[in-house]
Every structure is written in C-alpha cells, then in structure tokens.
Amino acid sequence: MRLSEIAKLIGADFSGNDIEITSMNTLSDASSEQLSFVANSKYVKEISTSQAAAIICDKATASEVPEGSVALVVDAPYWQMAVLSAHFAPSLEDSEAAQALVGEGSIVSPKAEVANGAIIGKNTQIMAGAYIGSSTVIGDNTIIYPNVVVYRDCKIGNNCIIHANSTIGSDGFGFATNNLGEHKKIYQNGNVVLEDDIEIGSSTTVDRAVFGSTLLKKGVRIDNLVQIGHNCEIGEYSVFVAQSGSAGSTKLGRNVVVGGQSAFAGHLEIAPFSTFAARSGITKSIKKSGLTYSGFPLMDHKLWLKLQVKLARLIK
Amino acid sequence: MRLSEIAKLIGADFSGNDIEITSMNTLSDASSEQLSFVANSKYVKEISTSQAAAIICDKATASEVPEGSVALVVDAPYWQMAVLSAHFAPSLEDSEAAQALVGEGSIVSPKAEVANGAIIGKNTQIMAGAYIGSSTVIGDNTIIYPNVVVYRDCKIGNNCIIHANSTIGSDGFGFATNNLGEHKKIYQNGNVVLEDDIEIGSSTTVDRAVFGSTLLKKGVRIDNLVQIGHNCEIGEYSVFVAQSGSAGSTKLGRNVVVGGQSAFAGHLEIAPFSTFAARSGITKSIKKSGLTYSGFPLMDHKLWLKLQVKLARLIK
Amino acid sequence: MRLSEIAKLIGADFSGNDIEITSMNTLSDASSEQLSFVANSKYVKEISTSQAAAIICDKATASEVPEGSVALVVDAPYWQMAVLSAHFAPSLEDSEAAQALVGEGSIVSPKAEVANGAIIGKNTQIMAGAYIGSSTVIGDNTIIYPNVVVYRDCKIGNNCIIHANSTIGSDGFGFATNNLGEHKKIYQNGNVVLEDDIEIGSSTTVDRAVFGSTLLKKGVRIDNLVQIGHNCEIGEYSVFVAQSGSAGSTKLGRNVVVGGQSAFAGHLEIAPFSTFAARSGITKSIKKSGLTYSGFPLMDHKLWLKLQVKLARLIK
Secondary structure, rough: EEHHHHHHHHHOOOOOOOEEEEEEEOOOOOOEEEEEEOOOOHHHOOOOOOOEEEEOOOOOHHHHOOOOHHHHOOHHHHHHHHHHHHOOOOOOOOOOOOOOOOOOOOOOOOOEOOOOEEEOOOOOOOOOOOOEEOOOOOOOOOOOOOOOOOOOOEOOOOOEEEOOOOEEEEEEEOOEEEOOOOEEOOOOOEEEOOOOOOOOOOOOEEOOOOEEEEEEEOOOOOOOOOEEEEOOOOOOOOOEOOOOOOOOOOOEEOOOEEOOOOOOOHHHOOOOOEEEEOOOOOOOOOOOOOOOOEEEOOOHHHHHHHHHHHHHHHHO | EEEEHHHHHHHHEEEEEOOEEOOOOOOOOOOOOEEEEEOHHHHHHHHHOOOOEEEEEEEHHHHHHHOEEEEEEEHHHHHHHHHHHHHHHOOOOOOOOOOEEEEOOOOOOOOOOOOOOOOEHHHHHHHOOOEOOOOOOOOOOEOOOOOOEOOOOOOOOOOOOOOOOOOOEOOOEEEOOOOOOEEEEEOOOOEEOOOOOEEEEOOEEEEEEEOOOEEEEEOOOOOOOOOEEOOOOOOOOOOOOOOOOOOOOOOOOOOOOEEEOEEEEEOOEEEEEEEOOOOOEOOOOOOOOOOEEEOOOOEEHHHHHHHHHHHHHHHO | OOOOHHHHHOOOOEEEEOOEOEEEEOOOOOOOOOEEOOHHHHHHOOOOOOOEEEEEOOHHHHOOOOOOOOOEOOOOOHHHHHHHHHOOOOOOHHHOOOOOOOOOOOEEEHHHHHHEOOHHHHHHHHOOOOOOOOOOEEEEOEEOOOEEEEEOOOEOOOOEEEEEOOEEEEOHHHHHHOOOOOEEEEEOOOOOOOOOOOEEEOEEEEEEOOEEEEEOOOOEOOOOEEEEEOOOOOOOOOOOOOOEEEEEOEOOOOOOEEEOOOEEOOOOEOOOOOOOOOOOOOOOOOOOOOOOOOOOEEEEEEHHHHHHHHHOOOOO
C-alpha cells in the first residue's frame, strides 16, 4: 500500500516520497519498507533508532521521528494502527494459489482440508477433519490428528505430533479501545513457527503473532488445554503441563517446566531450566537459571512452603 | 404437551383445564402457556406472582400456587422438572426443515455442515469443518473459522469472528441429583445469542441457556479457552482474557475486564467498568462501577497488594 | 516382539528363552507375556512379586528381578522403556480392518469419519465432523456431537452424551528426559473406557492410559474445558465443574464433586462423597469420605473460611 493511501486512511497529513509499504512492524524490527507506530511512552526511546519508512505517532512524539522516516501524526496512534492492520491482512484463503503439494508417503484424509498454497512434507499424516491453511508448510513424519486447525502462513517442523482439536495460528488477542470503550481489532498478520520434534496435546491453542512469529523451539512438550499467547518464544525442550498458559510476548529459555494451571504475564523473560510448581503465577522476569518457584505472587518454592506453615499456624 | 400428559409423566394428580403447554420456564419468566417449578425455598416468594400455567412443587409449597395456575404436586420437584425437560427438547437436527438459506456473497465450505433450517447472512464465511445447527441464524460479514460448532437455535450477529474449534450453544451443566446420588440431565432448551461485532477466540465454550438465552452483547471480546456458563449475560465491550470463565446466570455490565484464569461464581451481578486482575475469584455481586479487584477471595486490588506485603513479612 | 529383538533395541545383554512379548505394563500388572521396567526406587519393592516375562532395570536393581523373569540391564531404564513404547504402538488406523459396523437406528453423518474396525451400537448419533478411531466401540443411545474426536481402541457406553470439540483418548502426557534435557515420547498404548450414562461437556480432554485404561464410571458428569489425565479412575456419579482437571493416575471414589478450576495432583486416592470448592488444589490423598475442602494447599472448608478472616485482619 502506498504511504499516501495509508495517510488518507488514518487522516494524517502526508507530502513526500510516496513509497510502497509492504507491512507493519514494531519500531525495533521495522525495515525501511515497513510502517511502524508509537502508542506507549515506554517505546518513545526506540523511535530515534527505528528503520521504519514511516511511523504513526501523536503530535507530542512527532519530533522524535528520525530523518529518513515519515511521521504520520494522528490523535490516537494505537487505534489508527488497528485500523490499518485490517488493510494489511491477507485473505482467509488464497483461492488463486496452486493446489497444495503433498510429499511422498504422506496421507491426507479426504475429509481433511488442505488449502491452496500449503506444502506437506514426506510421510506425514493429516487425519480427518484437520484444516491446513494457505501457504502453511508442514515437515516430514509429522502427525496432525483429527480436527486440528492450523491457520494460514504457519510452519510446522519434522517429527511433530499435534493432538486432536488443537488450534495453531489463531489470532492473538489484540485490539485498541477508544474513549467510548469500543474495541477495534488489531489484525494478527504474523504467524506461528513450530520447530522439529514438538508434541502438542489436545484442545491447546497457540496464537499467531501480531507481527513476526510466535515460536516454539525444538523438542517442546505442551499438554492439553494450554494457551500460548501471540509473539511468545518457548525455548528448546520446555514443558507446559495441562491448563497452563502464557500471555503474549513472553520468552522462555530452554527446559523451563511449567506446572499445571500456571500462567505467565506478558512481556517477560524467563531463564532456562526454571521450574514452576502447579498454579504458579509469574508476573516478573527471571534472570537466574535453574531455580524452582511456587505461588501467586511467585516466590521461591521453599519460601512458599514456609509461608504455608505460617498460615497454618494463624488458624490454630 | 397437554397438562394431563405432563402430570402423568411425573406422577402428579391433575384434574382441570387440560391446556397445551409449549415449554418450561422460571417462575418469574413463565407465560400462561408455560410450565414452571419451585425446587428451592429461595424462590418460594416468586410463586404468588408467577404467570405460569402450572407449577411443579412439593406438598409444602402447593398452597402458595396462585389461583389461575395449576399446582402439580410431587415429592422431588427438581428431579421431575429434569424428567420433563427431556420431553420438551427438540430433535438434534430438523431433518424436515427447509434447506439452509445462504445470503449473497457468503462462502460455505463444502466440508462445513449447515443443517436444515439454518440461515446465513451476506458476505459471511463458514470455513471447512464448521457445523451450524438447525434454525441457527448467522448475520452478515461474519467469519466462522474451521471446526467451530454452533448448536441449533442460536443467533450470531453481523461482523462477528469465531475462531477455530470453539463451541457456541453446547448444553449448560445442569442436572438433578436424587438421594441415591444419581444424576438426571436437565435438558437445556434455551439458546445462545451473540450480538454484533463480537470476537471469540479458539477452543472457547459458550453454553446455551436452560430457558431463555445466554447473551453476549455488542462488541464483546473473548480470548481462547474461556468458559461462559448457561444464562450468563455479558455486557457491551466486556473482555475475557484466556482461561477465564463464568458459572451460570451471572450478569456483567458493559466494559468489564476479566483477567486471565479469573472466574465468576453463578448468579452474580457485576457493575460496568469493573476490572479483575488475573486469577481473580469473584463470588459476590459488585454494585459500584469502575473499580479494580484481585485475589480469591476477591478484594480491592490495592488491598491485595498490601496483603502480599504483609505475607512476605511473615516469612522474613 | 521377541525378547531378543527387544534386548537389541535397548542395548541390553540377553541369552535365554526367546519368548514373544505382547506388550508392556507396570510391575504389578504385567503378565508372563508382558515386559515391565523399574525406573524409580519407589517401585523396587514391587519387583520381587512381578509376573513380568522380563524387566528393564539398571545394574543396581538387577539382583531383585525374580527367577522366571529376565533382567534386561541398561543404564537408563525409563528412557529405554520410552524407546520400546514406540515399537508396541499400533498404527494410527487399521486400514485393513473390516469396515465399521453401525447398529440399527443409528445415524452416522456422511461428514463424520468412523474408521475401520469401529463398532457403533443402536440408536446412536455420530454427528458431522466427529471422528471415531479404529476398534473403538460405542454403545446404544449415545450422542457424539460435531467434531468430537475419539481415538482408536476406546470404549464408550450406552446413553452417553459427548459435546462438541471434546477429545477422548488423546495421548497422556508422558516422556522420558535424558541428562541433556531432551525428551523421548512414551507412547500411550492404553485406552479410555467410559461406562454408561456419562455426559461430557465441550472442549474437554480425556487422555488414554499409558498401559491399561483411563476409566470413567457410570453416571459421571464432566463440564467444559476439563482435563482428565492418563490412567485416572473417576468414580460413579462424580462431577467435574468447568476448567478443573486431574493429573495422571488419580482415583476418585463415587460422587466426588470437583469445583471449577480445581485440580488434583497425580497418583492420589480420593474418598467417595468428597466435595472440593472452586479452585481447590488437591495434592494429598483423602481417606475420610463425605467432607468438604477448599484452597491450595487444601484444607477443611471451614478452616479455609477462618483463614480468610485472619488474613483480612492482617490488612486492617
């Protein structure tokens, strides 16, 4: 989409080099063909080093936009970003893409749907009722159990197993809210990438990124009814027990163990080899690796045990 | 069903005007063609003003039944109501209804199932593996992602998005239990109504009402793996984050925000613009609007933070 | 598989009677045609009375293996058991089995998939998008709602109702982990057995046993989004409210009531008629029947109420 068109859609003034914008991205990740935005004072410091072709911002931050980048000034940058996200969203399916490619030895149930443009590797099984979206790529020796849904543009590696009724690549939970309390959807134009040797339980949901990818690294094990939010990154061999989850943009190191019904807040970084007992609530990043935690608020597991002893005394 | 037939099915005496009963309902909502029941002393005060044609009750409460309404006296009113609920349940599908109507510009995947009697609006997409039940009505510009199931008799508005593997209109969790500990299903003969501009995540479940409707109002946003119980009413623009839920018959005002893994007990009323931090457990109604809460038991969010400081001191 | 072959696969020495091994099982349940293993000192005492044809063990425990049983000595018995489990896993579907049998009066949607070797009773409905695996047996008068997935080799009784998008028989969450932190899948070669008169909500998951069966007894009621782990046994008429769950191998007596978002740790035994308030966390077995509990850690419900009063005082 041309910059002039974008400016018009969001009611911003624009005069200058009317280049073609390919997509949207964060300030730090945007390339010189991408559009970015700043909607939170926390990110103002990232404006000056952004490579974005243009940045949606309000009047107060417009002066921070570096030379070489166009400031698109609006009253409500986050809302306008949401407005634009719809225009960058691909169609639900690429009806004009080539028919899906299916590798040697793979079995696709006639009752599964593999959309145009998808690519299935060798010796992979796509069972009845499964749905594989356009441009999604699935590796070799992978099993997609019945009624799994993989949205478009995702990648699933080799030797993966996805159990029944799970969803990979549904939209992350993102919207802007105006001062009337109305919501505007932020289209989630990223994807999900699952590396090799991953197993995912039944009725688990892994949301696609708003920009970029939600990433599960090699060897991850996810149980049933788990929620992985958009833009999370789950380290190698990490384990999520049933009914646990993570809000968006949290990054786990390798071999993190997440007990049942535990959950992470968003935008955290969790050191490798951390272990969280069942029903932990993790709201802060963890820098030291190899420790065990419990509780909500989270604390050292031994401290949590000590606290329970103290509480028991309160009622004696 | 004739009153005489009903009386016979539940072993109640009956002599009088043998009118046709169309369905069952609560004491307060029943019309003069409906049957009601009283099974809990809490509701005895609603008997005298009930418009119901007949009321199933025990001996002790029979005298409260107003003139113009027939008392059907049984030993176990709740169990007998469950017995009758099966007789008022419609068939799973209306095989004799007309073929579904699909509006202009709508795309229904040949791998979706749209049951007879359903009506799909304009420019709506029903993707592969989705199921739309008999007499269900879906509006315009709505997206039903793969493998979503919408049971019969539900209504979904315009501009809605329902993500993969979610279920709208499954039976509420209702049964009577006798003194042997055995359960008898209470058929859920109500429905679910979703107004316009609603987005629902993947693997979320919204149960149909036992009588009347479970109602999600305009602009509601529901994340993944959320449970909405039967007969809930969710106010405009309210938000449920992943893995949260509500038991039955709870009513939320507009713009209530429900944090991840939070849950409401049943039969509550929650003031508009209330905010619940992650993992809140709400067991009482909230009358004052615009406040923020945490914890289980629930308390003011700042009080909860203060409590955590006190607890941390206990183990120092 | 011959014992000699098994020994070769896991790098164990073997010389002796090269009998055919039919499958794997626990020390206590293995028959003289089955293979077992000991990977946890807790189970060493069960070796001497095991009927297993052969036992995978490490050097230190080899001397405990009784006469008549072959010790297969390896460095990492649990890992090697995982290696072997793949070799005992059946194919995803029995393409060579006879076409499924469907009883009189039953309706199978042409959009459902009933795999070869399955048997459906009388007057049962298998709705669109449902999947019934090979050799799975379903009784009479049962309703399988759209997009339910029942994996192979399971049994579902008469008069059961399984709501949309639920999964019965997906793999339990089992794997061995080596000292590099890598995981090896333990194939779950058991099944799920649902007795008669059971109702299961939508998007609920019941995992198949690693050996033997996950068992839900007569009259059980399970709400939406519930997780039942492998090898659990749920007693007659027990009730799980939405978003609750149980880790593996826990056994509940009859008429246990499990509140919403509650969860059991694994390997517990719970007395009949126990009641758990919403969000209980049960980590110890319960021997006395008929009591009510709350909290995490779990305590008597009245004690929990008392504790909340004390905590409220802390912040006054």
